Amino acid sequence: MKKFLQKLFEGIYNNILYVALIVGGFFLMFAFTNLIFETGENGGWREFFKVAGTTILSSGVFMAIAKSHQFTNIFKDELRSVIYSSEHLENRNDLDDIWIRVSEALCKQKFHTINKKVFNTIKKYYLPFDQEYFYKRFDMDATYEFIDEYPDYIKAEIELDTDIVVDDPDGFKYYFSSIIPLPPNDNGRTQYNLEEIKINDEVLEDVKEKGFLKTTRTEKALSIDFKYHIPTSNDEIKITRKDTTIYNLDSNPFSSHSASWLYKMFNVRITYPKNLHIDWVDFGVLGKWTHNLKSTNSHNVLKANYNGLIFKNQGFMILFRKL
Template structure:
């Protein structure tokens, strides 16, 4: 009964004024009425003072609430990152806010849309990302008539970790269907990786041979990997790069022999690569933004 009464909006709004009137009445009664018992008179005065002070305080809080000051103070605490870190319902809050942002325009696919955005673009499970990556491709003709070429790819990038105590790894690999493949260099901070871990894994029904090295004790590493492939363009004329982590900035430089040409395409990126340099037998593309997982570029090579 009491909880129902207190939750009533009319009662909540009138309570500060009731306290003011009651406190003033008790003070008036305590000071201007004759009591046969002095202790009762003193108690009436004290009780009136207490209720009056409480009423004044309640009126001030109510006015602050109406002017938005109290609401803004509460909101600043609620949405403070330190407060949010302790919440267990962040996914629920994010989903509700996202629905409001796009106004629930597509209710039939909203669940799938929110799931894909969270899994693809929010690195909730990641502890690293890649930065300042450079891919230098040297494409040379081995046999013009048979359309056989050699592609030497030098990849450099910075691995940015969450903090110095992050324990992670860097890995690269190639499809087992690619027979003429050589790993020429694998360096971390300028030092050769002596005994990398080598294993195979299946991705989308394709078997890959992976080479992996552990990273621990630093918040940034410089990686360099150089690989060589012999390719028959009659069998495979597409060179593809798919990001496995988030990249911040990527530069692609291509050196190629006379008699070769190619078409460069963005692969799922939110923007297009910029063709920043173009000379004889050399071309450069840059992407000065974020590249998310499963995005990148591909090149169609022609001889």
């Protein structure tokens, strides 16, 4: 009996359109015949069969449509477009969970013991959640020369030319910092000077007097800290900077350029004397820097280019050695 009822229900479901047409049509025909409902006393039954017939007929047609493969695909596509639209996603508070589940699906559920750490690392270091801007172009031109009066000291003149894309209508905070270790008995020889900084070709004046640039000297190090809030109504800002640093080479045998923000393209040009040896070290980047070394009578010129995304804490390192 159970199997009979199961097959009966399956047969009705698979042929729901025909069952609805027959039963619904029969009820409607029953409702409008005058042979049965000849008096007003039976008006309630007439209305019952009329409503029941219409409901069965319309429900059967809808179920037949809903069962169709085409309707299912359309419904799924429309539902997906609603759920994953930008407007909908921006208002969700479970994006982290969606990110993890989608990532797990992309990884085909591999490495269950470390996958959350992988996802959190990618989110922290590769997705620009906390970034106010990124460098569309970053050009660095550096010239190194030894100081005649102090053979163990070197002078670095660095010019930066950058295009910054901003994603905040209220502007952003532009800052840089550095710590230069001092040798014993430095006697003030280590120096830093911000020669010029321009924002959209306008010189920013009196950076020390206005408190934008602060330098702090201790027995062990010279600290440099620059902070300036740039109000902007433009999506792209041009910033150029020139600075000169004199420091002891033995106390500073390398120069590290580690990204604090996202870079799209980085170009480097380094000019240095032939009695100074330079080793270039890629620093965590996913691709490869391209290099081109040329020589003149007295100097070497190294050009390096990275055309691709450089993420936080990536970049390059230069190792110096006096010959």
